[in-house]
Amino acid sequence: xxxPATPVAPPLKDELDIVIxxxxxxxxxxxxxxxxxxxxxxxVQDGDPSKIIKVPEGFDYxxxxxxxxxxxxxxxxxxxxxxxxxxRCFGFLVSKKKYIFTIDDDCFVAKDPSGKEINALAQHxxxxxxxxxxxxxxxxxxxxxxxxxxxxGYPFSMREGVPTAVSHGLWLNIPDYDAPTQLVxxxxxxxxxxxxxxxxxxxxxxxxxxxxxxFNRELIGPAMYFGLMGDGQPIGRYDDMWAGWCTKVITDHLxxxxxxxxxxxxxxxxxxxxxxLKKEYxxxxxxEDIIPFxxxxxxxxxxxxxxKCYIELSKLVMxxxxxxxxxxxxxxxxxxxxIDAWDELNSPQSAPAAADGKDGSSSKKK
Amino acid sequence: xxxPATPVAPPLKDELDIVIxxxxxxxxxxxxxxxxxxxxxxxVQDGDPSKIIKVPEGFDYxxxxxxxxxxxxxxxxxxxxxxxxxxRCFGFLVSKKKYIFTIDDDCFVAKDPSGKEINALAQHxxxxxxxxxxxxxxxxxxxxxxxxxxxxGYPFSMREGVPTAVSHGLWLNIPDYDAPTQLVxxxxxxxxxxxxxxxxxxxxxxxxxxxxxxFNRELIGPAMYFGLMGDGQPIGRYDDMWAGWCTKVITDHLxxxxxxxxxxxxxxxxxxxxxxLKKEYxxxxxxEDIIPFxxxxxxxxxxxxxxKCYIELSKLVMxxxxxxxxxxxxxxxxxxxxIDAWDELNSPQSAPAAADGKDGSSSKKK
Numbered sequence: 001x002x003x004p005a006t007p008v009a010p011p012l013k014d015e016l017d018i019v020i021x022x023x024x025x026x027x028x029x030x031x032x033x034x035x036x037x038x039x040x041x042x043x044v045q046d047g048d049p050s051k052i053i054k055v056p057e058g059f060d061y062x063x064x065x066x067x068x069x070x071x072x073x074x075x076x077x078x079x080x081x082x083x084x085x086x087x088r089c090f091g092f093l094v095s096k097k098k099y100i101f102t103i104d105d106d107c108f109v110a111k112d113p114s115g116k117e118i119n120a121l122a123q124h125x126x127x128x129x130x131x132x133x134x135x136x137x138x139x140x141x142x143x144x145x146x147x148x149x150x151x152x153g154y155p156f157s158m159r160e161g162v163p164t165a166v167s168h169g170l171w172l173n174i175p176d177y178d179a180p181t182q183l184v185x186x187x188x189x190x191x192x193x194x195x196x197x198x199x200x201x202x203x204x205x206x207x208x209x210x211x212x213x214x215f216n217r218e219l220i221g222p223a224m225y226f227g228l229m230g231d232g233q234p235i236g237r238y239d240d241m242w243a244g245w246c247t248k249v250i251t252d253h254l255x256x257x258x259x260x261x262x263x264x265x266x267x268x269x270x271x272x273x274x275x276x277l278k279k280e281y282x283x284x285x286x287x288e289d290i291i292p293f294x295x296x297x298x299x300x301x302x303x304x305x306x307x308k309c310y311i312e313l314s315k316l317v318m319x320x321x322x323x324x325x326x327x328x329x330x331x332x333x334x335x336x337x338x339i340d341a342w343d344e345l346n347s348p349q350s351a352p353a354a355a356d357g358k359d360g361s362s363s364k365k366k
Numbered sequence: 367x368x369x370p371a372t373p374v375a376p377p378l379k380d381e382l383d384i385v386i387x388x389x390x391x392x393x394x395x396x397x398x399x400x401x402x403x404x405x406x407x408x409x410v411q412d413g414d415p416s417k418i419i420k421v422p423e424g425f426d427y428x429x430x431x432x433x434x435x436x437x438x439x440x441x442x443x444x445x446x447x448x449x450x451x452x453x454r455c456f457g458f459l460v461s462k463k464k465y466i467f468t469i470d471d472d473c474f475v476a477k478d479p480s481g482k483e484i485n486a487l488a489q490h491x492x493x494x495x496x497x498x499x500x501x502x503x504x505x506x507x508x509x510x511x512x513x514x515x516x517x518x519g520y521p522f523s524m525r526e527g528v529p530t531a532v533s534h535g536l537w538l539n540i541p542d543y544d545a546p547t548q549l550v551x552x553x554x555x556x557x558x559x560x561x562x563x564x565x566x567x568x569x570x571x572x573x574x575x576x577x578x579x580x581f582n583r584e585l586i587g588p589a590m591y592f593g594l595m596g597d598g599q600p601i602g603r604y605d606d607m608w609a610g611w612c613t614k615v616i617t618d619h620l621x622x623x624x625x626x627x628x629x630x631x632x633x634x635x636x637x638x639x640x641x642x643l644k645k646e647y648x649x650x651x652x653x654e655d656i657i658p659f660x661x662x663x664x665x666x667x668x669x670x671x672x673x674k675c676y677i678e679l680s681k682l683v684m685x686x687x688x689x690x691x692x693x694x695x696x697x698x699x700x701x702x703x704x705i706d707a708w709d710e711l712n713s714p715q716s717a718p719a720a721a722d723g724k725d726g727s728s729s730k731k732k
Contacts, residue, residue, distance in 0.1 A: 139572060153606075194507060
């Protein structure tokens, strides 16, 4: 076998941003270097903006702290959470790329059962670039994987699938449990490597975790709003859940797909269950109403874009969830502000302005 | 570690029948001996009733050929297919047990990635005895497996789950493909062991394969009718699909669960794709209408038993699918006949009569 004359270019190198919310030095990137170095990073610094976040040499990145967010968004910055990883969605807003991969800074490279290091990003890209099959369940999982196909009885008219909007990856070691489960099972670790990717069927909601997540920003970006969490809010740790419920309802409406399963990352450290319980307890209570609400939402057929769907959803949140707690009225307003901000930064004319905004803290390697 | 004084009894030994449709000697049972020998077998002999089917020594079984079926059911025998593995549902009818496991005679014991032989029956029993979660998707798959649980964001009110009616197992080696896919990919083998069991969400249909299937007969038995296939019918190889569509619509309506995934069996031999194409081609065409039909079915809330649901479904089949082809009118009638036969053989008084019917061909080991 002869070597190829030029190395194969990393897939989607110029079409994908990696978004990382953080409050600390990004030493975790060292482990990801072989996989992430060719890509551009958008780092969203949470908490004290005067703190200096160190990024390992050689990475191409831009970094935004709270001062940057306030400067770029002005009054609309109120929709971006503070002191909560929900701030990551600011990175989705300022990206100009077609695809986003977002990962937490306590997530490391996992190994598959053969001991090989898993290139999580490559698997996400594969998931996003192949269709989803939300209309009928395929018992051999993703029919577009090598060695698999649609099984007997799968309607041929549905085999083209639909475009994939979201790829939801999983976690080995520390599972993504809520505080009560953490408290009850402090020693449980996820050691089961399930070698599957599957489409979450149309009409089915799922708990979307933001730790290891990729999506097609052009198809679904405006729905990837992580809500109001953390500082000044009555709730935390429901940012990704909120985005997941909204996203699933909208992908279902627009005929797009959501996949879950591979790739795994290695989740290194359990967060403090007592702190989590304080953040979560209202969410645990409220979700008993929120989920039936999202299960019953139907969007009118006039909603043909993600923005239109999201604005419609904000009205329904105001109307149906508003009576539960004033928080949901504030959240419904923030959903509208988010779409305003999205449209401002992502209209065809606004591209240079947004780029200006980044200058203060951007740093380039190459 | 000391040995237990008495061996542990096989689970559900007196509550489960293994149903096997066949046209040949059952040598394949040798490989299953360690797992199946404690259980009772119901063998449904298809084709020429004068042929002698040899069953390996030591198995406890009863065997029915076409003459037995005609004698036991009289005119109602018309609902049981001939020269097609759809005849297996006769075994479901005459069983008096709570659980059924049905398997094809070209299915052997598979090995897990560690090389250990898989006790498929034990895994099915585990699937059936633990709840399903059809109302919300759990990203770490079956939350009732050891080492797994519900993830963050899973509503607590839904964690009790619902009773499991069906456990659908998969196949290593020869995948369950339709004739066109067999023709296009003659050498494709399923080598991917996916270590997962998952609930098929409410509202989602799936292609149920009868090769490696278990169910709770008390919960869903009357819906496990495998239709009219084979001799004298315009279609074959859609028997299990038909049962799967009907079953899923009814389990969804009644608040029951369907699981798929583990256990794997080793499917030894691909059937002839040219023969299969002849059997399937009408089904391939018709399923484009059948599946939207089943996706749109809603059963009235008065349908509180499987029988009531099934009779209602037969009416809808007559009304909505009847116009496609006279075959569906015949099938709708057969669905009613099946329920009549079920009720006749399974009413509290009828138990002795049914046992009478078995005598001619029943053989007991112990």
